[in-house]
Amino acid sequence: MNRSLTGATVQIDLKSPTLNDEEIDYLRSQLRENYDLIVRGVELGDDSASPPIAAAPTTHTISQTTEAPTTRDGEPSRIVPCTIRSGQMEEFPQGSLIIYGDVNSGGEVRAGGDIVVLGTLRGNACAGTNGRLSAVIIAMDLAALQLQIGNCVNRSATDQKPPGYPEIARIGPEDVIVIEKFVKF
Amino acid sequence: MGKVIVVTSGKGGVGKTTSTANLGTALALLGKSVVLVDADVGLRNLDIVMGLESRVVYTSMDVIEKQCELNKALVRDRRVDGLMLLAASQKNNKDDMQPEQMKAICDKLRTTYDFTLVDSPAGIERGFRNASAGADEAIVVTTPDVSAIRDADRIIGLLQNVEIEPINLVINRFSPQLVGNGSMMDQADVLDILNIDLIGVVPEDSAVITSTNRGIPLVYEDGSPGAQAYMRIARRLTGQRIPIPDLEQKGLFSNILNWFTKKR
Ligand SMILES: Nc1ncnc2c1ncn2[C@@H]1O[C@H](COP(=O)(O)OP(=O)(O)O)[C@@H](O)[C@H]1O
Ligand SMILES: [Mg+2]
Numbered sequence: 527m528n529r530s531l532t533g534a535t536v537q538i539d540l541k542s543p544t545l546n547d548e549e550i551d552y553l554r555s556q557l558r559e560n561y562d563l564i565v566r567g568v569e570l571g572d573d574s575a576s577p578p579i580a581a582a583p584t585t586h587t588i589s590q591t592t593e594a595p596t597t598r599d600g601e602p603s604r605i606v607p608c609t610i611r612s613g614q615m616e617e618f619p620q621g622s623l624i625i626y627g628d629v630n631s632g633g634e635v636r637a638g639g640d641i642v643v644l645g646t647l648r649g650n651a652c653a654g655t656n657g658r659l660s661a662v663i664i665a666m667d668l669a670a671l672q673l674q675i676g677n678c679v680n681r682s683a684t685d686q687k688p689p690g691y692p693e694i695a696r697i698g699p700e701d702v703i704v705i706e707k708f709v710k711f
Numbered sequence: 712m713g714k715v716i717v718v719t720s721g722k723g724g725v726g727k728t729t730s731t732a733n734l735g736t737a738l739a740l741l742g743k744s745v746v747l748v749d750a751d752v753g754l755r756n757l758d759i760v761m762g763l764e765s766r767v768v769y770t771s772m773d774v775i776e777k778q779c780e781l782n783k784a785l786v787r788d789r790r791v792d793g794l795m796l797l798a799a800s801q802k803n804n805k806d807d808m809q810p811e812q813m814k815a816i817c818d819k820l821r822t823t824y825d826f827t828l829v830d831s832p833a834g835i836e837r838g839f840r841n842a843s844a845g846a847d848e849a850i851v852v853t854t855p856d857v858s859a860i861r862d863a864d865r866i867i868g869l870l871q872n873v874e875i876e877p878i879n880l881v882i883n884r885f886s887p888q889l890v891g892n893g894s895m896m897d898q899a900d901v902l903d904i905l906n907i908d909l910i911g912v913v914p915e916d917s918a919v920i921t922s923t924n925r926g927i928p929l930v931y932e933d934g935s936p937g938a939q940a941y942m943r944i945a946r947r948l949t950g951q952r953i954p955i956p957d958l959e960q961k962g963l964f965s966n967i968l969n970w971f972t973k974k975r
Contacts, residue, residue: 611864611865612862612868628906630861631860631864631904632865
């Protein structure tokens with residue numbers, strides 16, 4: 527948490543209607559106690575709101591099996607609180623993985639859904655292993671030499687340094703993985 | 712009660728034995744009681760680097776097989792007081808030793824010596840497990856190249872699994888010239904990946920090779936940059952706070968050059 531926010535008033539947009547009053551109160555008191563943040567208002571989204579990724583491809587039904595999910599609705603997620611080092615592997619077939627650290631060269635992360643790396647992704651990442659082709663891989667620094675989403679594999683042609691801003695990888699037109707600057711969900 | 716520190720790396724040839732010999736000698740020169748344990752069973756060479764080859768009679772294997780007492784197996788250093796060596800058996804191999812046996816030896820040494828430095832073999836198998844079995848702390852040695860760093864990363868993960876803490880990093884064979892012209896990773900790049908505490912940077916120093924061959928640890932060569940780096944690391948191990956000097960020759964020109972060649 528950025529310390530310069532201490533004492534500030536914030537508006538939290540949760541984009542999810544699933545929090546009850548009790549949970550909101552808890553969040554409010556936690557932010558107050560731990561970060562000295564005052565919650566002025568809480569805006570809850572509703573089900574009709576646009577899906578988190580507007581760009582989620584809809585044209586990939588051909589290769590999809592009938593059971594494969596098409597949205598991340600109801601998918602659980604797992605938080606990994608540390609760096610994945612060489613030789614280590616983190617797998618979560620049921621849903622998405624959020625890594626609070628790096629994934630180093632020689633390390634591997636595999637998720638049924640999305641993969642979010644709040645650090646540098648240097649190792650192998652394989653998202654969408656449950657067949658959801660709208661799965662994405664997001665990293666603060668995307669430095670991986672190889673990415674996989676579903677059955678699509680992308681190998682970077684060069685060993686260029688990452689650009690210094692977060693990037694998102696997803697399946698674009700013609701079933702190739704495209705990497706773009708990540709702005710927001 | 713002393714500390715048992717395993718010196719390890721994953722990759723071979725990055726300077727584990729060199730670092731063990733020099734840090735051990737440096738600590739003894741600072742007045743600490745030190746024992747060096749060669750855990751590279753079957754491929755021992757710490758005794759050669761220390762110039763003690765001719766004095767080795769018993770090895771850790773003899774202690775384990777109860778052929779001799781631990782104290783009797785320790786070889787006294789020729790040059791500095793308070794420095795001992797426990798050699799590895801050359802005729803056995805790594806599977807002849809159990810991690811618990813090594814741990815028992817380290818537990819005994821810890822009660823008498825300020826520092827027990829265990830020179831680990833390369834690899835992540837039995838030899839590494841034996842070497843780290845009795846350790847409280849670790850020193851991971853790496854050179855600034857991608858394959859050594861990946862192996863160091865692997866080792867750090869394994870050390871963290873068995874809760875060895877702290878794990879300190881030594882970057883060895885660092886060359887300011889190569890960093891300057893963009894062909895070697897700098898300190899920040901290495902630390903960015905490995906994300907553990909840096910305890911020192913040892914420059915590439917040709918005096919290391921001659922000292923290895925003569926069996927006289929480099930730290931006796933006062934003027935050499937490598938010797939100075941090892942002395943500083945030893946002081947940090949004793950708890951002294953000494954800043955890590957920036958070995959990188961960063962003039963304005965090389966900074967600009969770096970900016971063009973490394974970033975895009
Ligand atoms: N800082 C250094 N500068 C020059 N040569 C070095 C340096 N550190 C180690 N070496 C050389 O590298 C070789 C391997 O070192 P060693 O300590 O035996 O590695 P390890 O025990 O990790 O296998 C030796 O020949 C040694 O002299
Ligand atoms: Mg060695």
